[in-house]
Amino acid sequence: MTLRLFAHNRLALGGAVLVVLVVTAAAMGPVLSTQDPLAMDLGARLQAPSGEHALGTDQFGRDLLARILHGARISVQVGLVAVAIGFALGLPLGAAAAFVGGMFDHVAMRIMDAILAFPAILLALAIVAALGPDITNVMIAIGVRYAPIFARIARAAVLAEREKEYVIAAQALGQPGFAILTREILPNCWAPLLVQASASFAQAIIIESSLSFIGVGMPPPTPSWGTMLFEARGFLERAPLVAIFPGLAICLAVLGFNLMGDGLRDALDPRLRSELGRSAGGAMALAPARGGR
Numbered sequence: 001m002t003l004r005l006f007a008h009n010r011l012a013l014g015g016a017v018l019v020v021l022v023v024t025a026a027a028m029g030p031v032l033s034t035q036d037p038l039a040m041d042l043g044a045r046l047q048a049p050s051g052e053h054a055l056g057t058d059q060f061g062r063d064l065l066a067r068i069l070h071g072a073r074i075s076v077q078v079g080l081v082a083v084a085i086g087f088a089l090g091l092p093l094g095a096a097a098a099f100v101g102g103m104f105d106h107v108a109m110r111i112m113d114a115i116l117a118f119p120a121i122l123l124a125l126a127i128v129a130a131l132g133p134d135i136t137n138v139m140i141a142i143g144v145r146y147a148p149i150f151a152r153i154a155r156a157a158v159l160a161e162r163e164k165e166y167v168i169a170a171q172a173l174g175q176p177g178f179a180i181l182t183r184e185i186l187p188n189c190w191a192p193l194l195v196q197a198s199a200s201f202a203q204a205i206i207i208e209s210s211l212s213f214i215g216v217g218m219p220p221p222t223p224s225w226g227t228m229l230f231e232a233r234g235f236l237e238r239a240p241l242v243a244i245f246p247g248l249a250i251c252l253a254v255l256g257f258n259l260m261g262d263g264l265r266d267a268l269d270p271r272l273r274s275e276l277g278r279s280a281g282g283a284m285a286l287a288p289a290r291g292g293r
Contacts, residue, residue: 005267012263018256026076029069037066037223046239058228058242059235067223068249074224075253078139078208079201085143086200090150091193097151098158099181109155112148120145124207128216138217142204153196157189191268198261202254209250225250 006012025032035053041061049056055064093112097105115123120142127141161167162185170180205225211217212226220227225246232243 003267006263009263009266011259012266015256015259015261015263018252019260022072022253022256023076025069026073029066029073033063033066033069035063035066037062037070038221039063046235046242048241055245056239056241059231059239062223064242064245067228068225068245070223071225071228071246072249072253074135074218074222075205075208075250078135078142079204079257081139082142082146082204083197083200085140086146086150087193087197089143089147090152091154093147094151094154094156095158095181095186095189098155099162099177099185105155108151112151115145115148118145120203120207121210124211125214125216128211133216133219135218135222138208138211141211142207145207146200146204149196149200150193153192154189157192158185161185161188195261195265195268198257198264202257202261205250205253205257 033054039062041057044053044057044061045059047053047057047061053063053065055068058064058067090112093108097108118126123145124138124141127144128137131137131140158181167180167184170184175184208217209224209226209229212224213230215230218224218227220231228246229243229250232239232246235242
């Protein structure tokens with residue numbers, strides 16, 4: 001049922017295609033381009049796309065295609081690790097806060113609210129400035145910012161589930177609270193968390209590119225999309241493609257994850273699933289009558 005709903009959403013399918021292209025570019029970069037993303041050729045500076053350089057070259061004669069493919073690997077890596085950190089920190093905290101309640105719930109959520117009060121870029125900038133411009137520190141900074149988001153979503157999902165009949169029945173049977181939370185409640189809370197993970201992945205790409213653009217993300221000459229945009233800002237009139245291609249890569253990657261997240265949200269919505277089930281049942285009920293005529 002979920003796959004059918006997702007497959008009927010053309011925008012979601014388009015987003016999934018873009019996500020597959022980004023992940024493929026990240027995984028198979030050396031195969032798709034044999035050029036060295038760090039190799040300089042000052043005699044081939046700012047060249048237009050050609051047979052030797054499919055997307056042209058930058059101000060140091062480096063192959064743009066190779067650098068964009070390598071930048072895709074960095075963006076996917078940052079997104080995966082940052083979302084995993086936020087998920088690992090936020091899910092248990094939010095679920096425990098909802099299930100335990102009381103003072104623990106109040107204190108934990110107020111801490112999460114304090115972290116959410118800081119803009120994402122500002123908080124990530126502060127953490128990276130304190131730890132140093134490194135890919136690991138960038139992933140930690142983004143993951144810490146995501147922890148409150150996953151905590152709040154997990155808390156809301158657990159609060160909605162813990163009053164249902166199957167949880168009351170498990171409590172009546174004497175199951176331990178931790179077992180009820182992990183075995184009964186959390187398996188029914190994955191839908192909103194998966195949707196948020198997709199949206200957070202897109203946001204992580206933007207944050208990493210922004211940090212690299214202002215010089216506190218990936219240090220040069222590492223080919224991050226944000227770093228490439230920063231280096232191309234002085235050549236927009238002479239060679240606009242140097243900035244257009246990495247900017248387009250960021251836009252397509254973010255668009256793909258956002259569209260896929262919207263499609264997952266609609267496909268995992270129980271109301272849409274029930275409506276599809278009723279429409280399918282009605283069609284099956286009308287089929288014999290039509291055949292009889």
